Amino acid sequence: MGVAGKQVAFYTLGCKLNQYDTQSLLELFRQRGYSVVDFNDMADVYVINTCTVTGSGERKSRQAINRAVRNNPQATIVVTGCYAQTAPGDVAGLKGVDLVIGNQDRDCIVDMVEEVAVLQRPQVLVSDIFQAREFEELPILEFTGRTRATLKIQDGCNQFCSYCKIPYARGPSRSRDLAAIIAEAKRLASRGFREIVLTGIHLGAYGLDLNPPSSLAAVIRALDEVDNLARLRLGSVDAPEIDGELIKTLRDHLKACRHLHIPLQAGDDGILKAMRRPYTLGEYRAVIEQIRHHLPEVAITTDIIVGFPGETEAQFQAALEFVREMAFTRLHVFRYSPRKGTPAARFPHQIPTPIKNQRSKEMIELGHELSLAFHQSYVGRRVEVLWEESKPNPLEDIEGELWEGHTATYVKVQAQRCQGELGDLQMVEIHHAHEEGICGKVVED
Secondary structure (H helix, E strand, O other): OOOOOOEEEEEEOOOHHHHHHHHHHHHHHHHOOOEEEOOOOOOOEEEEEEOOOOHHHHHHHHHHHHHHHHHOOOOEEEEEEHHHHHOHHHHHOOOOEEEEEOOOOHHHHHHHHHHHHHHOOOEEEOOOHHHOOOOOOOOOOOOOOOOEEEEEOEEOOOOOOOOOOHHHHHOOOEEOOHHHHHHHHHHHHHOOOOEEEEEOOOHHHOOOOOOOOOOHHHHHHHHOOOOOOOEEEEOEOOHHHOOHHHHHHHHHOOOEOOEEEOOOEOOOHHHHHHHOOOOOHHHHHHHHHHHHHHOOOOEEEEEEEEOOOOOOHHHHHHHHHHHHHHOOOEEEEEEOOOOOOOHHHHOOOOOOHHHHHHHHHHHHHHHHHHHHHHHHOOOOOEEEEEEEEEEOOOOOOOOOOEEEEEOOOOOEEEEEOOOOOOOOEEEEEEEEEEOOEEEEEEOOO
């Protein structure tokens, strides 16, 4: 049994999947009598959920550990997540770390914390992630936030792109049982969440490991029947996994948001091959064209890596041209970061940091240009917005709160509050656009 009155604090780095995992761990501590406090406050236990996708993720993980030690040198410091999974020895050797736990067996995290407190010696609980065959069920019973929730339906990846450590951190692809997905979606909707975001490490691979096999499209169709749920949004899906069935399902089910995040990663076939990405530019373009044919209002966002080993200036310029041609609505730009243990880290012709920085700057500027163009297309139109948070109005001569929310295409909208509450869906007439979003006025009935 947990000790009533003890306090736990969490710090999460990395992706939405990590954020979901943290919420699950938070609930395990709450169920055992711990109260949750801010990470900057004094706590008895600090849990750092780490990231290893980039070198900066690992560096920030170490900084968070150091901060926890400074906050309370007597606290139990727990490190979990992807950095803990891939480098348990390095993490265990960091000053102040008491417990290292990987991306499996986290249902016993509270027991391990209390065992460490009794034994007064550090523990490492990191199993061989490649032996994982079942989705780890850590359902969330209580939820934070008010409007949008994340629902994890898949973990792991079988792809082994040459630059990526995720398969080493998350293991093979594992899909969640559809009944468990539906049950959690119903719990979320019953607690007032109007939008659910489906997430996974390799979301498009959902269902391939199940018996009988299933698909992401099947999940969408099932969740479309959930009462009180207004929107269903997909996380990242690779282009080869967007087939006719998925496109038709998105088209025919109105709760499915017209927004797809489809990683490109490189705008040159030679670089894509070196990355071990399972498509060519021609194949990627064909998928985008099919999507836009059937979903003309769709917003397509993407990830792209600049400065991959061997990337020439000509290849980078070709990437800029391809990105412009695809007319993405938002870019997430990453400078290539060598990850120890991956094939790409050993490739010749590593790109110097100043060149990577310059290419990143150029690609980000193009992303801003494309986002602005997309946002300007909304000016003069009416769009439905899900209100998510309120802020003080920065204009002193205007009374009332400033509300923020998103369209179904994931464009940020701001408007002065009118009638209604957070979590409502309202029509907004758009009168201004900028790089980060659009502004307008609530259309009153």
